[in-house]
Structure formats: structure tokens, C-alpha cells
Amino acid sequence: MHTLTDLKMGRLAGITRLNLSDELEQFPREIFDLADSLEILDLTGNRLSALPDDLGRLHRLKVLFCSNNLFTHVPEGVGQCPALEVVGFKSNQIGQLSPNALPRRLRALILTDNCLTELPEALGDCADLQKIMLAGNRLQSLPASLARCQKLELMRIAANQLPALPEWLLKMPRLAWLAYAGNPLPAPFCAPEEPGDCPRIDWQHVRLAQVLGQGASGVIHQARWREQDEPVAVKLYKGQMTSDGSPLNEMAACIAAGDHPQLVRLAGRIDNHPEQLPALVMQLIDPSWFNLAGPPSLASCTRDTYREAQRLSLSSVTRLATAVASVGAHLHGHGIAHGDLYAHNILCDEHGDCLLGDFGAASFYPQDGSATAAALQRIEVLAFGVLLGELLSRCETQCEALQALQRDCVQPEVQLRPGFAEVCQRLS
Structure with missing residues (x-):
């Protein structure tokens, strides 16, 4: 300064x-x-x-x-x-x-x-x-x-007064990261009723410890929960507007996403915080896990930043791509577009396992088989294609099958891109 x-x-x-x-x-x-x-x-x-x-x-x-x-x-x-x-x-x-x-x-x-x-x-x-x-x-x-x-390529229009998504928006050839939650859209675009199997956790049963990190949407603490022997993570949401939208929309998407091996496991939500802050209790990630890349810089604008010397084996690229496509298919099966499918939101460990995080830009869409739903899914497939291209550019071995898949995912005709189900099938 x-x-x-x-x-x-x-x-x-x-x-x-x-x-x-x-x-x-x-x-x-x-x-x-x-x-x-x-x-x-x-x-x-x-x-x-x-x-x-x-x-x-x-x-x-x-x-x-x-x-x-x-x-x-x-x-x-x-x-x-x-x-x-x-x-x-x-x-x-x-x-x-x-x-x-x-x-x-x-x-x-x-x-x-x-x-x-x-x-x-x-x-x-x-x-x-x-x-x-x-x-x-x-x-x-x-x-x-x-x-x-x-x-x-990236648009954040969450928490406005938009009654509908314009048709031209769903045809943009390079749009890959879109957030629109918190608008007065028709009911299928809104967060569903909270699943009944999301446990309610009493604040009195949680003991906060050190702060692990904080961002625009909230603060994450390490904590102890009476029901578990191991430490957990507690995210306290601030309730303030972020660049992606409302933190409460993020919280709703985390709950609706359900269980998947590539998602941080949710233990439950806290309702009776003394300051009425909404909060989630989640799996504690080992500190040895690391972000696959850094966020975009001012120069790169919409593209993640990688270490110059970062190199990946073909097996690592395939494993990462398969895992991300799998969680993408899972979220789309729940009517959720992640909205921020980026390498900097993927945590990895030394064994090649990964977790997709940060639901701040997540939005819901109708599961009605409509052209609108298909377009919203394939906008996210473009983000996956960008990610796959970044991984392949750092891969030690070329693979024509992966390159062909990547080209199909990033083609400008939105409706001609494969859905995540097809992506998973081709990766297998």
C-alpha cells in the first residue's frame, strides 16, 4: 500500500x-x-x-x-x-x-x-x-x-431481478462459467426444498478451534463435534454479497449436492448459532492437500495460473479428468450447475485423488430434458473442456483420444458438445 x-x-x-x-x-x-x-x-x-x-x-x-x-x-x-x-x-x-x-x-x-x-x-x-x-x-x-x-467466457448475474434467462445467453460460443442463482426465475431454477436427510446439528455440540481459511462467503474453522471422534470443519457464512452471488445460495447448493467421492462430505447444518449465522459442518481436509492451480491473474483474466514447471503424467491427467467428469455428472443429475469448474477449485493429494470445492457460483436448473437444461449443462462441459486442455498442455505424453474429447467439449456450437454422461463413458 x-x-x-x-x-x-x-x-x-x-x-x-x-x-x-x-x-x-x-x-x-x-x-x-x-x-x-x-x-x-x-x-x-x-x-x-x-x-x-x-x-x-x-x-x-x-x-x-x-x-x-x-x-x-x-x-x-x-x-x-x-x-x-x-x-x-x-x-x-x-x-x-x-x-x-x-x-x-x-x-x-x-x-x-x-x-x-x-x-x-x-x-x-x-x-x-x-x-x-x-x-x-x-x-x-x-x-x-x-x-x-x-x-x-465468464458471467455473474446472480442476485438480481431477472425473470428469465435470455435465449441468446445459452448460445454464447465461449461462455463457460455462469452464475445466476438468486433471481426470480421460474420454480425449476430455484433451490429445491432442503432434503430431509440433512442432519441438524446443535451449536452447543460444536467447539470451534483455529481458523483454517476465509473468503468472501465465510470463515472456515477447525472444530470438534461431539458425535465424531475426529476433527471436523465448520463454515460460518457471512451472508454478505460476493462476486459470485449470495452465500446462502452457496449453502443451499452444498446441501442439495449430496454425497460423491469427489465432494467434501457434509455432516450437517447448524441452525442455532448465537448470532444466527448459517453454518455447515463438513469433512476436515488434510492440510497436505493442495490446489491444482492458482486462480486467474489480471493478465490471464479468465484462465487459471499454473506453475511454469508443472508437469503431469498421462495417467494423472486421465484420473483427474475422470474424477471431475464424474462429479460433474453427479451434480447435473441433481439439477446443479457448479458455475466455477476451475482447477483452482480442485484440491488434490499426492496420490492423485481430488475434491471439487467452492459452490459460490452454483445455480439450479430444471431437470426436464429441455433444450434450456441441456444448454446449461453444456456450458459447464465447456469449462471442463478448458480444464482438460490445460491439463493436456502439461502432460508428458500425448493422447489422441483425450485430445479429441477436449476438442468436442470446447466446440462453439453449445448443443453439439457432449453431456457429462457421454464424457464419462469416453473417459472409461
């Missing part, structure tokens, strides 16, 4: 990234002194409500984050930045997005947790758009022009 004093004293000359959080109410004009080097500007956590109209003077700026401020609209100066690719205004009070605020090279637009009721048709002119994050707004429709954004 940098300081305003250092900026004003000229001590930051030549830097490429500026992180400035200092209760700012006005944009410091000294930032323009960095125009010949600055590529990433992070003004998250201030009290800003405006940016200069001549922001385009930052001619090398590629990334702009202004989350957790007081903006009521995206400033039009943003659209004047010639190199700007990533724009993030999460958790403001934004109710308006002007067409003039859209930079022409836009790749990622993050407007999570705002007050938007509509989006401009000009979004369809953003030909390079790959990722759009709109969870937690008040959108009642999406502009039909978005169908022209043929590079769009």
Missing part, C-alpha cells in the same frame, strides 16, 4: 502499480505525474464519488479498481483511457452506467454489489469483453447486444 504523502513528494516516480487507500474524497491530481509508467491503479476503500474527465491522460493504464467507494455512476472519464482493459467498481452505489464510460479495449467489467437497474446496449460494442461481474444489482433484463460479445 502506498501513501498520499509519498505520491505528493514525488517518491513514486516510475511505478507501474499504485495502491492508494487513505479516506480520499478527491482524486489526487499528482497521479497524472505517473502517466508514463502507471498500468494498475487501485483506489479501493476511499470516499471517492468522482474521477477527472481527463482520466485518459493515464495513457498506459490497463487496470482500474475503485471498489468500496461512494460512486453513484461509473465516471465517463473511464471510457477515455485508451489502454484500459479491466474496470472494477464493486460495492459502491452505482445506479447508472453510461455508454461513454466503457473503454474500447474492455476485457473485464466488475460492478458487483451496486444498484444497477439496466445496462447500456453499447456493451455489445465491447468486442474484447471476456468477463462481466454483475451479481447483487437490480437488473430486470440484459441488453440483447451482449450476444455480439463472442469472446465472453
Whole structure:
């Protein structure tokens, strides 16, 4: 984190990234002194409500984050930045997005947790758009022009006011990661009634220990549960809006997913937390397990990051692909689209076993054999195909059968992709 004093004293000359959080109410004009080097500007956590109209003077700026401020609209100066690719205004009070605020090279637009009721048709002119994050707004429709954004790969539209999913959305050739839970969609798209076999666990029978990790949706503790000899994990949900949607939708999907060897085993839910926090008791994962990859970077946008030297044997790739396809088929059999099928959400051990986690982007769909259900399934198959391609690119041995399967999973015609049942059959 940098300081305003250092900026004003000229001590930051030549830097490429500026992180400035200092209760700012006005944009410091000294930032323009960095125009010949600055590529990433992070003004998250201030009290800003405006940016200069001549922001385009930052001619090398590629990334702009202004989350957790007081903006009521995206400033039009943003659209004047010639190199700007990533724009993030999460958790403001934004109710308006002007067409003039859209930079022409836009790749990622993050407007999570705002007050938007509509989006401009000009979004369809953003030909390079790959990722759009709109969870937690008040959108009642999406502009039909978005169908022209043929590079769009990741979309978060959960927790809005959408009464239906537009038909064009289900035909997008590269859309692989979609989250739409928490909208007033027809009943088959909503979380089912909670299964009766989900045990209720009394908070008095649980003793929390150290924090194992925390994210946007909640905090995970190691704990002891009176009914089990071994330690368990307890996830306390925060109930706040995340980039994927509502944590309560995540919790509903975890419960509805049921048992599968590649899912973290659910012991039950806690209803009587003293602060009324929703919580789940789950299997404790050995700390030796590791993520198959790292999450996307600013540069990769929608693609996971792997260690440069990471290599896999053909047997490891086949085993991983088979396991992921199996859990994908299981979830689809329960009417659940995971929405975030990524290597960074897959935990592995040294023996090649794996677990799929993070249901934050999960959504439900009707199990009625309709074209809509088939399209939603095959959007996720594209995500599997991307993952398989990443694994094959790191495989020590080439396999034509796996390569052919991968090509079929990523083909642009959504309905021509195989379902997970066929994928599992071909992998076997």
C-alpha cells in the first residue's frame, strides 16, 4: 500500500502499480505525474464519488479498481483511457452506467454489489469483453447486444431481478462459467426444498478451534463435534454479497449436492448459532492437500495460473479428468450447475485423488430434458473442456483420444458438445 504523502513528494516516480487507500474524497491530481509508467491503479476503500474527465491522460493504464467507494455512476472519464482493459467498481452505489464510460479495449467489467437497474446496449460494442461481474444489482433484463460479445467466457448475474434467462445467453460460443442463482426465475431454477436427510446439528455440540481459511462467503474453522471422534470443519457464512452471488445460495447448493467421492462430505447444518449465522459442518481436509492451480491473474483474466514447471503424467491427467467428469455428472443429475469448474477449485493429494470445492457460483436448473437444461449443462462441459486442455498442455505424453474429447467439449456450437454422461463413458 502506498501513501498520499509519498505520491505528493514525488517518491513514486516510475511505478507501474499504485495502491492508494487513505479516506480520499478527491482524486489526487499528482497521479497524472505517473502517466508514463502507471498500468494498475487501485483506489479501493476511499470516499471517492468522482474521477477527472481527463482520466485518459493515464495513457498506459490497463487496470482500474475503485471498489468500496461512494460512486453513484461509473465516471465517463473511464471510457477515455485508451489502454484500459479491466474496470472494477464493486460495492459502491452505482445506479447508472453510461455508454461513454466503457473503454474500447474492455476485457473485464466488475460492478458487483451496486444498484444497477439496466445496462447500456453499447456493451455489445465491447468486442474484447471476456468477463462481466454483475451479481447483487437490480437488473430486470440484459441488453440483447451482449450476444455480439463472442469472446465472453465468464458471467455473474446472480442476485438480481431477472425473470428469465435470455435465449441468446445459452448460445454464447465461449461462455463457460455462469452464475445466476438468486433471481426470480421460474420454480425449476430455484433451490429445491432442503432434503430431509440433512442432519441438524446443535451449536452447543460444536467447539470451534483455529481458523483454517476465509473468503468472501465465510470463515472456515477447525472444530470438534461431539458425535465424531475426529476433527471436523465448520463454515460460518457471512451472508454478505460476493462476486459470485449470495452465500446462502452457496449453502443451499452444498446441501442439495449430496454425497460423491469427489465432494467434501457434509455432516450437517447448524441452525442455532448465537448470532444466527448459517453454518455447515463438513469433512476436515488434510492440510497436505493442495490446489491444482492458482486462480486467474489480471493478465490471464479468465484462465487459471499454473506453475511454469508443472508437469503431469498421462495417467494423472486421465484420473483427474475422470474424477471431475464424474462429479460433474453427479451434480447435473441433481439439477446443479457448479458455475466455477476451475482447477483452482480442485484440491488434490499426492496420490492423485481430488475434491471439487467452492459452490459460490452454483445455480439450479430444471431437470426436464429441455433444450434450456441441456444448454446449461453444456456450458459447464465447456469449462471442463478448458480444464482438460490445460491439463493436456502439461502432460508428458500425448493422447489422441483425450485430445479429441477436449476438442468436442470446447466446440462453439453449445448443443453439439457432449453431456457429462457421454464424457464419462469416453473417459472409461
